[in-house]
Amino acid sequence: MSSRIAVAVTVNGQAISAFVEPRTSLADFLRNDLGLTGTHLGCEMGVCGACLVLLDGKAVHACLMYAVQADGQTVQTVEGLSESRAIADIQQVFHERNALQCGFCTSGMLVTAHEFLSKCQDPSRAEIRDALSGNYCRCTGYEAIVDAIAETARGRADRAGIPSQAEQAAKSDAEETPS
Amino acid sequence: MTGSLGPLDRPNTYIGRSVSRPNAKRLLAGRGRYVTDLQLPRMLHAAFVRSPYAHASIASIDISQAASAPGVHLVATGADLAKLCKPWVGTLDHFSGMKSPPQQPLAVGKVVWAGQPIVAVVADTRAQAEDAAELVVVDFEELETVADIDAARAQGSPLINPEIGGNVSFHLKVESGSIDEAFRAAPAIVESTYLFGRHTAVTLEPRAIIADYDPSEERLTVHHATQTPYQFQDIYSRHYGLREARVRVVAPDIGGSFGMKLHVYHEDMAVVGLSIMTGRPVKFVADRMESFVSDIHARDHRVSARMAIDADGTIRGMDVNDVTAIGAFSSYPRTSVVEGNQVIRLIGAPYRFRNYRADLDVVFQNKVQTSQYRAVGHPIACAVTETLVDHAARNLGLDPFEIRRRNIITQDMYPYTSPTGYKFERLSHEACLEKLYALMDYPRLRREQAALREKGIYRGIGIALFVEITNPSPAFYGVGGARISAQDGAIVKITPSGEVHCLISVGEHGQGTETIIGQIVADQLGVDCEAVRVFTGDTDVTPHGGANWACRGAGIGGETALQAARALKRNVLAVAAAILQARSETLDMRGGQVVDAESGNARIDLAEIARIAYFRSDTLPHDVSPQLTASHHFAPKGFPFAFTNGVQACHVEVDVETGFVEIKKFWVVEDCGRIINPMLVEEQVRGGVVQGLGAAFFEECLYSDNGQLQNGSLADYLVPMAGEMPDIEIAHVETPTRDTELGAKGCGEAGTAAASAAAMNAVNDAISPLGASISQIPMTPQRLLRALGHA
């Protein structure tokens, strides 16, 4: 067994210094050492997206990284994003629209949604479905999640006073509905 | 067709409203508590040495190196655990003649599937346990693998279970009417042979368990990601010889289950034994690779079926042969023959023909066990029936809607008994068909299809009627000797501040059980939804019940809650009557207040009643003894099952050059009786449809000839992704069952039941102009190209 290595990482705004085994994944470090169990493990091979966290603001698979690789960087997990209210509107719409069942995929979905909506303000449904291509959900069939992300985007646009493309498109579609 | 409305349909009722799930907020904040997340003081971790062979005898096991590896507390073999654990046998009495060998937690003497656990290593950390497991040396003598269903039944095939004397677990024949005559004179016969691939549940949270045995009290607590904690309390107690009242099974948040998390697994049984041996908590979480080789698989059926039809499209009869491969033994405690049994009993269910014959053969092979997974048997029965109906329609030049209209069981025929003995109280095929026709704008889709075909674009439209088994009575398992409850229990109590607690045996794993139970209790008691807290999933706390299987949470759990809430309301009103010196019949409870029933005027707060009852009972008359806790148990008594029904439609575009299918849109009209929460029903249906579409297009456990799973990882096994799935439009018809006051039936499996059938019909509709057809799922691009003659 190899000896432990020091890591210094800022997790959800808190400076953490710890000694970890080199083979400890970032996900195991967050879950087992820091008790941040909102980050889930569904495949441990970078496929399902249940373990997504933000590393220096970018979504990464915590199952694919070693904790030591996060040294000197900042990590945000679903717990931190919740407490800072950065994703409060997404969470609220997910709740109202029932965009989760068992909730095991949910943290990863929220991280993806958060990153996606920060880059794309007015997404189409196809773009949202595309953005979810690294997130498995076995329960919902995805539609409610797509609805919730679209609804969050609309809500943000409304609050910013921007008319949404999708709304305009839907309107013109309705006007020329074929008989 | 809607039954009498009665007190459930008054204005402001919570029943029928899309209430959001209060418990979902916790999950959204990353505050879920899954078994995977739990860490107990002094907890150890288990890892397993698994068989690399599908069939081998074990010559020797050397654990010496592993036992002295760092952090290791215990290395246990099959022989060690066999001393503690009574073996289990997956047969039931009502499947007469059924055979299956006894099972032990770890392999003893031989292995019968690749992935079977042989040795358990218990260490301080999981990594240490896994490291040490690699040091165990097992000497195998490989045996010939039985992987194919025909080879398994051939003369001279190697026997997987020599003690049984053959590789057939069960045979069943059902026959009704005069099938030979129906076929002899039939103007048209359609037939096909179908292959339904093996697939698996792939819950996003893998199986997880922590067993915590306390020798000082001889008490076992198991934190278990399961749908059926009461069943496991019984099993752990009986197989480990522990007193039942000292065995506690807790099912906290569960990351998906779909039927997969209610079977006995070898590792889970082993973990209980390992905790008894170490006297410490032992945790096991399957990693994804382990899940693929040890979770139950489902389906794996080959069905040959033919249908006799009159010239006007009337179905005369069906003749069916189903061969299904279940792995090396039958699962416990529900068996692995239920799926086949349901396939042959559900075939033809929406239709009124009377001549039917079916043979079922359930065969052993060297693969992991199959058993009940969402919509057990339904997708197979539905696909066989509905594709033959479409086939007949094509041959006769009838529209798929029209041939179904001519054959469905109609409103004047209920109650109706199917040729296989299923009793339908009342279904709504006509209403569902007509609603679907309008919902999908069928004529427009057909016009569009015809226009696009001119341009070489191949779109297809497929519909599929289904009948689903829900609200099972003891006829399902109890009569066969299984200690699986068909009843559920609820305890409803008023807290001293006038709020409400409901403890109920049906469980929550994302479908919204706690929400709908809260709605029912609030509604029936007359309090706000926010005042009700529902608690599930702990055998020390919640009453004994069946919990979650075969779609029973709303129908059986809901009725239990309704009756318990009504009983509690009677008790509350009796106390109120004494306080107010009124007759309790003149009082009612609304919004947490006791009111005058007629005028609606508030008389006294529930909180005030609770205060007096709990703290100032001295002020009440002598003969009044407040009972602010009520309990109720309920089991279905009328029809053995509450059947539901509906119809689904799938719209696809097939790229005939590449074999790729785009699923453009999906529709479902379903009738699950009384709807408690439309949003949650629709989300159950959507999730179910997508699992059905997974089976139709992607999901298959692929094995080599020597019994090795070839695609046992999430990178290789395809599940449906957001980008491939369509929007799913849903409409409802409500035919409440009259067997209960609530009238609810199940809806969790409806989506899965018919999705693959609708998809097969859509694909075949798209490619039939090219003279092609497919009768195998998943319909992969390669298989479609082969069907199209390209390969």
Ligand code: FES
């Ligand atoms: S657990 Fe990291 S992607 Fe699945």
Ligand code: FES
């Ligand atoms: S809600 Fe269960 S996996 Fe998405």
